[in-house]
Amino acid sequence: MEYLKRENVYIFLSNDGVIQVLPSFFSQASFNTYQIFTYARIKITGGYEPYKRKIKTRDESRRTIEEMMPRLLRFLKWAENVADYHWEIGGVRDTYGLHNHHLSPSEILNDYINDYLISEQKVSEAEAKAHITTLNAYFAYLEIGELIEDGFKDLYIRPELLEEARNNTNKKTGVKYLTNGVRDALYEVALTEFGLRDEIILRCGGEIGVRSCELRGFVLDDFAEGKSTFKGLKSLFDDLEATDDVETPYFKFRLHGRYSKAKPNEGGESRWLDIPYNLLERMKDYYEGERPSQGIESKFLFLNESNNLGVTNISARKGTDVFRVVAKKLNKIKSKGILYQNTQEITDQTFHILRHSFGTDLFWSLSDGNPERIVSTSKEFMHVAERMGHRINNMRKAGKTTIKYIRSAQVKQALELAEVA
Template identity: 35%
Template sequence: MRVTNDNIYNNHWIYLDDNDVPLLLPCLYSRYTSSSGLSVVHTKTKNRETKDYEFGFEEIEIGDNAQYVRGHQLGEFLKWVEDYDHPLVTLDNHTALPSEYINEYINNHLICSMKKSEIVVNRATVALNSYYDWLSFFFDNPLKKIFVFSVNRKIAKSNNKTKLIVKYLLPATRELLYRHTGTLLEEIVLRNGGELGCRTKENQGFFLADYRADGKKQMGLLSLFNELITDQDKEEFQYHLPSINTKGGKARTLYIQRSHLQLMKRYYDLERPQSDSNHLLVSNSTNSSRGHGIDVRYGTRLFPVIAEKVRQKIQDYPEVYSGYQEIDVAHTYHHFRHSFGTDVFYEGCIQAGKNAESITTESRVYIETARRMGHTVTGKNANQTTKGYIHAVGQRESLLKEVANG
């Protein structure tokens, strides 16, 4: 798609698809803000007599700069929607997107992946709220709740720093984080990121009983638990992560080590609340969510809590932890997955006897890494994510040297 600011004739932003056909509603929104100098906001007021809250919409005046920023940020969001690898997330139906996807753009893409500053994140949040509130006000679209998650506020603030964090967490650092979890559930969720390369939402993809997905019957974890007992020499177990639980709807095979599967079984036998759910990982909360599968943001919320606990330990006992990598407040759950992918790529280079910098997008190491991570290897921008591991291998080696030198 193309996004342009027509400051000669129409004085507003224009959004065109690949066939140069205008995207009607975004163009109308930009026309509205520029011609009227207004923006729609959702309001909440308390009725003095009934003491109840009343919700509604209000048009507020905005200046030229605010109009420009809203149009620009909406364009960036629409480009992300266009590149999103999922049949339900398209430019044609972007107005009907659930809040979950819009908040993924704010919290995962802008804050965690792109490391955008707090100012940029706030501008994007205001712009998307303005656009979707406008759709609700004029077209009766369902209201969207678009916001920065509380666990990401510190990260957004830390992104203001010029310092760029290394996204790679050393194996010893990951183990340190695992050891400071309080429950088996917490440990499994962190290990799923660091040892299996799972995104936080993919923790919902572990099923107990055998199930049907992606065209055939798949083995559930109860079947793998039986294998664990009957085949004492087996060290690696394959699990099918179904497409319905992955980003972009791309299923992949997870290779679960024996110790990890034993941890899952121990959780199932000893800690998992009684539940009819077929999910392995269920909430042990005391509220109504108890016994239901953990939500998609469980890992996102858990990581900063454990990371802060470890940072405090390092601060209190510096001599004991002197050989460990610094855990930055900008590190996130997703960096477990990035670290896993870097390890897969690095080990592939070692086995192939090649330097990371010599690996091309057609090489077996590259394609195997993409397969293990669930990355698409064809199509627009398909290679960009996997390419990051070439640079990350260098960061990994630098970190190891830093730790070795104290």
């Protein structure tokens, strides 16, 4: 089971390549309207009617909807893997799987949430609730489209598993930093096992601090923002040819706010990225060599290519997906006891830790190796906040997010010394 993204729709495919129509329709409808359907109890005099509910719409950001798609995919994968598994509910024995997942009763969905996600996969309470929201939106859509008769599902975290779900959150690593050694290993594995594009994607997190969703903001042509015009990557490629890494170690690239993190129904904030000479050189090599050139006219650097959908733009989760598969491959190589033995362990980290590591290195260098002396009103602190795209309030104090880099800077040296030992 997988999905492929094309324009504003995720196409869900079973293992044998058959398009799954219902989830694909749900994806298209959600992205077309930026709305999802939810259930609300009907209020009556003296309280709420416990069994009568109505469906209402709720506006959501593009980012939120994109985050729902891999959660829906996870459920469909589970349904596909338990095909022909028999449940006995209320004395009635029946078979459920991918082919009739849309008819799954609440009991089966609660087994998925509690037994599979929480107990087996060790997801957190917050993530389990996000899966519940996704499933409720999906089944409400099926009902409103008259694809099923009644889509309401009574989904919840079982009381006896609530503490376990919270402990799953607590078991997440507190280390928000990857050493240069393990980052270099990730880049090398990405290049040798998966190709130049995936190496560049990881380096964009670890060397310039972009978020996964911001990988879609590397536009090729010059573009306008307000009354100003900024260089796209193709212009920077020309600049690259006219200089060297000594004269110009970094190139300024303007990341437009439409591609950066934003609150629902708001635009993000534009910011400057300092692209290292060697990274821009890799981008140029990818653009001129490995980047697909057939089947799509795209203004963006990074593209996907598949047998089913051809060439498409990458999704907001591409960085997350690349990090996951590369980290898994790195751990597999390490387990053989030959390469990368002294590098830091990668456990439950995601692509975002590359960005966090970049910010930590930046903070460390600005503090001259003494992060404790930095306060939230200092110019060093403000510089890190601006480079990372963190919001700064009216008192010119960087937000709480930036403060995390102080804590990470304090463990950075210990982690790097441990790799050398």
